[in-house]
Amino acid sequence: MSTLYDKIWQNHVVSEGQDASAPSLIFVDRHLVHEVSSPQAFESLWSAKRIVRRPDCTLATADHNVPTTPRAESVTTEHYVRDPISRAQVTALEKNMRRSKIPYYGLGDERQGIVHVIGGEQGFILPGAVCVCGDSHTSTLGAFGALAFGIGTSEVEHVLATQTLRVRKSLNMRVTVDGELGLGVTSKDVILHIIGTIGTAGGTGFVIEYAGSVVRGLSMEARMTMCNMSIEAGARAGLVAPDDVTVSYLRNRPLAPDGNHWDQGVEFWRSLKTDEHAKFDREVFIKAEDILPTVTWGTSPQDSVPISGSVPDPSSFKTPQRREAAEKSLKYMGLTPGTPMESIVVDKVFIGSCTNSRIEDLRNAAAILTTLGPEAKVSPNVAAMVVPGSGVVKRQAEAEGLDVLFRRAGFDWREAGCSMCIGLNPDQLGPEERCASTSNRNFEGRQGDKGRTHLVSPAMAVAAAVTGKLTDVRKIVGAAAFQKGSDGPQSLPPMLFGETAIQPDELSDEAPSSQEPLFRQIRQFVSVKGVGVPIHMENVDTDKLLPAKFLKTITRTGLGDSLFYRLRVDEVTGQKSDFILNREPFDKAKILVCTGSNFGCGSSREHAVWALKDFGISCVIAQSFGDIFFNNCNQNGLLLVTLPADVCVQLADYAATGAEIDIDLEKEQVTCMKSGLVVPFHTNGTTRRRLLRGTDDIEDTLAEADKISAYEKMRRERWSWLELDITRTRRRAAGGSLEW
Numbered sequence: 050m051s052t053l054y055d056k057i058w059q060n061h062v063v064s065e066g067q068d069a070s071a072p073s074l075i076f077v078d079r080h081l082v083h084e085v086s087s088p089q090a091f092e093s094l095w096s097a098k099r100i101v102r103r104p105d106c107t108l109a110t111a112d113h114n115v116p117t118t119p120r121a122e123s124v125t126t127e128h129y130v131r132d133p134i135s136r137a138q139v140t141a142l143e144k145n146m147r148r149s150k151i152p153y154y155g156l157g158d159e160r161q162g163i164v165h166v167i168g169g170e171q172g173f174i175l176p177g178a179v180c181v182c183g184d185s186h187t188s189t190l191g192a193f194g195a196l197a198f199g200i201g202t203s204e205v206e207h208v209l210a211t212q213t214l215r216v217r218k219s220l221n222m223r224v225t226v227d228g229e230l231g232l233g234v235t236s237k238d239v240i241l242h243i244i245g246t247i248g249t250a251g252g253t254g255f256v257i258e259y260a261g262s263v264v265r266g267l268s269m270e271a272r273m274t275m276c277n278m279s280i281e282a283g284a285r286a287g288l289v290a291p292d293d294v295t296v297s298y299l300r301n302r303p304l305a306p307d308g309n310h311w312d313q314g315v316e317f318w319r320s321l322k323t324d325e326h327a328k329f330d331r332e333v334f335i336k337a338e339d340i341l342p343t344v345t346w347g348t349s350p351q352d353s354v355p356i357s358g359s360v361p362d363p364s365s366f367k368t369p370q371r372r373e374a375a376e377k378s379l380k381y382m383g384l385t386p387g388t389p390m391e392s393i394v395v396d397k398v399f400i401g402s403c404t405n406s407r408i409e410d411l412r413n414a415a416a417i418l419t420t421l422g423p424e425a426k427v428s429p430n431v432a433a434m435v436v437p438g439s440g441v442v443k444r445q446a447e448a449e450g451l452d453v454l455f456r457r458a459g460f461d462w463r464e465a466g467c468s469m470c471i472g473l474n475p476d477q478l479g480p481e482e483r484c485a486s487t488s489n490r491n492f493e494g495r496q497g498d499k500g501r502t503h504l505v506s507p508a509m510a511v512a513a514a515v516t517g518k519l520t521d522v523r524k525i526v527g528a529a530a531f532q533k534g535s536d537g538p539q540s541l542p543p544m545l546f547g548e549t550a551i552q553p554d555e556l557s558d559e560a561p562s563s564q565e566p567l568f569r570q571i572r573q574f575v576s577v578k579g580v581g582v583p584i585h586m587e588n589v590d591t592d593k594l595l596p597a598k599f600l601k602t603i604t605r606t607g608l609g610d611s612l613f614y615r616l617r618v619d620e621v622t623g624q625k626s627d628f629i630l631n632r633e634p635f636d637k638a639k640i641l642v643c644t645g646s647n648f649g650c651g652s653s654r655e656h657a658v659w660a661l662k663d664f665g666i667s668c669v670i671a672q673s674f675g676d677i678f679f680n681n682c683n684q685n686g687l688l689l690v691t692l693p694a695d696v697c698v699q700l701a702d703y704a705a706t707g708a709e710i711d712i713d714l715e716k717e718q719v720t721c722m723k724s725g726l727v728v729p730f731h732t733n734g735t736t737r738r739r740l741l742r743g744t745d746d747i748e749d750t751l752a753e754a755d756k757i758s759a760y761e762k763m764r765r766e767r768w769s770w771l772e773l774d775i776t777r778t779r780r781r782a783a784g785g786s787l788e789w
């Protein structure tokens with residue numbers, strides 16, 4: 050009896066780990082690449098004189114740094130990406146694509162867009178496949194019944210060089226949503242409700258399969274919205290079993306198989322589901338009737354309430370940590386307990402991001418405007434923008450006249466990219482500006498320094514734009530405006546795929562070079578002795594460890610000053626704060642002792658680990674860690690020690706005295722030298738061996754090249770529909786407009 054996850058896993062094992070807790074080598078069928086998490090991976094790859102093993106299994110685009118202002122057809126990176134550091138990243142990607150021969154959807158290509166949007170839209174991701182990308186929201190693509198998850202930059206390099214990854218198997222969780230959703234309740238509300246229920250650490254260590262009548266009744270795009278935010282629930286990936294909805298969505302997509310391959314693929318996909326009596330390590334049941342249009346009030350995706358609710362009182366939370374976190378959130382958000390959510394005035398509205406920028410999202414948003422009629426206008430105090438997830442979505446929306454509806458109402462209609470989801474491009478919130486946003490993260494500073502984010506569905510975003518405050522969309526359009534299954538029908542109306550230009554020939558041939566020292570070579574950990582810095586926070590996400598604006602670098606060094614930047618520097622005055630990392634002796638700390646759980650959750654940015662190391666930290670102690678962060682630390686020789694809450698508190702109190710701590714990995718013990726306290730800890734055997742030895746994973750994997758070749762041969766014979774013939778696809782794409 051196996052789950053869907055077990056089955057996909059089993060089909061991809063190239064070689065088993067030495068024991069149950071050790072990572073296995075698994076084959077990667079599809080690798081998506083973008084400009085933020087790949088430059089350092091290519092840099093190391095080229096300097097080690099390695100090549101990309103399977104460019105044909107890889108697809109790249111630029112999305113995070115890309116402006117969304119009007120883009121001429123003859124667009125060049127040089128002129129369009131004005132910010133020199135952003136431009137350097139996009140240019141590095143272009144050069145790397147040219148050298149590696151990886152298919153690239155660049156700025157002049159209609160297929161360019163947010164990496165997770167284009168992966169599904171083009172039919173690149175198929176059920177049963179393993180798909181990775183140096184980005185945490187790769188989980189979006191689990192909606193296809195593919196095992197899709199985010200990885201760090203070192204792992205990107207590993208996949209480029211070997212087409213495999215060393216992964217430890219996660220636990221199985223199933224979230225079943227049964228019943229019937231109320232009119233106007235969408236997949237975004239469902240996933241916000243789930244995260245509100247299980248918490249942002251609820252899925253840590255798990256792959257979540259979404260099941261139940263509600264999930265079965267959702268369209269593919271709505272399923273993508275749900276799977277997208279699995280990472281906000283702490284899970285490695287989200288999955289939905291493939292069914293007729295999946296198959297009809299994939300039919301005739303440019304990169305999906307055709308002919309016999311299509312038939313073989315469909316037969317296999319239909320067999321992929323969890324066995325009836327398969328066992329899950331955790332089961333969660335949600336009643337559809339309990340879900341209302343949902344909105345966040347705080348700075349964590351778990352801080353949500355129904356739109357009819359009010360800002361909670363921090364004292365209503367059970368644990369002191371939650372109480373403290375809620376107080377901090379409310380201060381940051383400028384909200385007082387008891388304020389009705391519907392009275393909160395917004396300055397900006399953002400419809401976009403990999404959560405909600407697909408055609409169906411734009412149709413849903415536009416439908417609200419249609420119902421309201423031509424008089425409906427964006428409130429004079431609000432700036433609202435719609436950013437399609439890809440050039441294809443944009444063209445489709447324009448063919449349907451949605452842009453006209455948005456523009457007429459006063460929305461700004463933009464070009465594709467990550468846009469205001471992340472402060473990496475010009476679309477940002479100003480300090481204390483409040484935004485109703487269809488994105489997935491409401492972390493402090495996420496949409497711009499001191500910006501305040503409320504996560505909502507596309508329909509709710511339109512309602513907020515029109516009224517100027519957070520609003521229950523059902524009230525302004527009436528129930529009659531919604532059909533059953535508020536996200537949209539399960540079969541999409543035709544989508545247009547136009548002629549596209551392949552343009553890597555315009556790119557320069559030389560590989561980018563950087564002068565960075567061999568920072569990554571220091572990947573070993575044996576012991577450390579030094580000052581520990583106590584941090585009393587729950588859910589320290591990687592945005593907090595290193596804000597997005599520092600991700601533009603193409604090297605791994607120099608990030609130490611930016612660690613916990615928002616807490617260390619007042620972004621308005623530029624003055625250093627009295628945050629503990631700025632104070633002696635903690636400014637020289639080598640160990641970080643966090644009393645909270647879920648340290649390093651959120652984004653897959655390995656830059657956060659480089660920042661810790663560059664600051665001088667080589668060991669973090671906490672109650673638990675985010676999955677991707679855990680792997681990124683292993684790759685960089687940074688030891689993570691997991692200890693119970695009371696022990697973390699004890700060690701943090703000791704660290705606060707400024708006395709030295711000694712951490713010995715061989716002995717697996719923490720010694721507080723001054724007090725004599727000795728705390729044993731346990732690390733996974735493989736992790737320990739690798740850290741002690743300072744292993745180069747890629748070298749080890751390449752030693753198993755014959756096994757990888759044997760797997761590839763087996764895959765060609767057994768699942769030939771997985772082979773991608775990019776030249777065929779190009780012909781099809783160039784053969785005129787494709788419709789279905």
Ligand SMILES: CC(C)[C@H](C(=O)O)[C@@H](O)C(=O)O
Nearest residue numbers: 085183184185186652653654
């Ligand atoms: C830049 C990238 C590594 C990051 C992620 O992993 O999620 C980004 O997409 C984000 O949303 O924070």
Ligand code: SF4
Nearest residue numbers: 186402403467470471
């Ligand atoms: S979460 Fe935002 S920044 Fe990250 S990939 Fe999605 S759209 Fe881009």
